[in-house]
Amino acid sequence: MTTGEKPISLCIFQIQDRNWGLTIAQVSEVSGLQIETETEPYEEGGVNDYVHQLPKRTKYQHIILKRGITDLDEMWKWSQEVVSGKFKRKSGSIILINSSGEEKLALEFLGCISC
Numbered sequence: 001m002t003t004g005e006k007p008i009s010l011c012i013f014q015i016q017d018r019n020w021g022l023t024i025a026q027v028s029e030v031s032g033l034q035i036e037t038e039t040e041p042y043e044e045g046g047v048n049d050y051v052h053q054l055p056k057r058t059k060y061q062h063i064i065l066k067r068g069i070t071d072l073d074e075m076w077k078w079s080q081e082v083v084s085g086k087f088k089r090k091s092g093s094i095i096l097i098n099s100s101g102e103e104k105l106a107l108e109f110l111g112c113i114s115c
Helices: 074-083
Strands: 012-017 022-031 035-042 052-060 064-069 090-097 103-112
Touching: 012 064, 022 074
Parallel strands: none
Antiparallel strands: 012 022, 012 090, 022 064, 035 052, 090 103
């Protein structure tokens, strides 16, 4: 499908429960897939050429799903359980699907809670 000379590339993300092999939802935007590892500089005695960077803590961003559609209420139930004080961790996958329906990228998330 094209408009003028630019092809339109439609990509969607599927959210799957890997335990059941079930697609829970489809969304058009996913953000928060960043990982940041803090480092601490360490100057070694007698070595003046460089400063070692020692890894410290790794931080993971919150995954944010936008503009989604689903006919299942699994994600809503999960969110409501957290609101009522029942923190149930879930694992699954975020899968990038191109306009031809092919899987291009899959990211696993493990032990997450809804917030």
